[in-house]
Amino acid sequence: MTLLAVNHLKKEYKSKRSTQKVLALKDVDFQVNEGEFIAIMGESGSGKSTLLNCIATLDKPTAGHILLKNDDLANLKDKDLAAFRRDHLGFVFQDFNLLDTLSVKDNIYLPLVLAKNTKGKEEKLAHLAKQLGIEDLLNKYPYELSGGQQQRVAIGRALITKPELLLCDEPTGALDSKNAADILNLFDECHENGQTILMVTHSSLSASHAGRVLFIKDGTVFHQLYRGDKSEQEMLVAINEAMTNLLGGQS
Template identity: 60%
Template sequence: MALLEVKNVKKIYTTRFGGNKVEALRDVNFSVEPGEYVAIMGESGSGKSTLLNILAQLDRPTSGKVILKGRDLSTIKEKEMSAFRRQNLGFVFQDFHLLDTFTLKDNIFLPLVLSGRRYEEMEQRLAPIARHLGIEKILEKYPYEVSGGQKQRVAVARALIIKPQIILADEPTGALDSKAAQELLRLFSSVNHDGQTILMVTHSVKAASSANRVMFIKDGEVFHQLYRGNLTDEQMYQKISDTLTVLEAGGEHVE
């Protein structure tokens, strides 16, 4: 059974004065199996950010369905949505979204605090994650005292600590230097190897080449998909680059 199903999702925005309608998503269909690592790519304005917002339940589709673990998300009431996100969705953003007045540990604990978890349970959950991500020695520091790469590791820890059904990552390497970006991608591959499902929106061919499947969005639809199979990261990188070249040239077919 698929973990996530997106069925005939359409999103139409009406301009401020109602004069024009913009079709951000036309007819999006795909599914994600438990344990998959999927990257979503596309040109600016292709609809990928709109799609991520709908998956994160920060926006609602005009029509169509998003089903997570058999549950149609449109049936969740607004007042229950925040709790649903905290319990099921882990988020990793380009700009980290850490609170400067909280220690790194307290930033990681925040979703569990909001869910009413006991401190002992939070500590027990954090210990193996901190070891795995190599952040044990910086937990008492504040965000302004650590590097961008360390901030992003903390953001990953915050996403993992809720034991999410799926991690949604929005340009997670966008604010990192090449070394920190490479470290983050290794971490994503590692936690995915441990069974964590990841869906990542990215402009970076390097980041996408670490995924096991890449979906390309064009004009509000899934235009093409690449599967890793036995390809190396380098081979995957080349296939992604070739596909993007076709997309940018307005091509209709990808080998």
């Protein structure tokens, strides 16, 4: 079943110093089925982060439509956007975005508190903490944790509301190779449990965990690669080949 549909999306920005317009997204069109794990790749400036921001309702497209379960996000009023993000989307960022003044436990609880939906929060936290391997960190503060531990906490915060769609923006970009591998394995577990994931990444290794990779070039979906029965290593090789073609301008 289709969870997310991006239809002919276009995004233009006006330069503050001139009348020239920058076309970040030209005509992006794709669908995400429930339970898919999709990675989005492309060069810097290709439009992948703009695409993620539009899906996250952090930016408004110039034209086109984004539908989450047939609800057109363009029809949402500004006053309703924060509640929509909180209720339907989960976010994992490169720099974690945790609040140092709150304990790990309270950072994870924060979306539930903001939604005034704290019933059963202890049970939800206990389940996530075990899954994420952070049971002994709940009373610590973010500044006391390593980068890998902070990202685990950030994933817990993103998942506590059981979002329909988990959006990840370079989630392993600030981590060393071991912690990055641990985080990707956690995403694999989340995906196996039915979580739909959309991840922007520069890393071919990160993208090799996805079931499908979208390659963005000049504001359009240039190519798609499906994992099928490929192993992670085979997928990694295929992604690197596709990126070489992308950078070389080949189709």
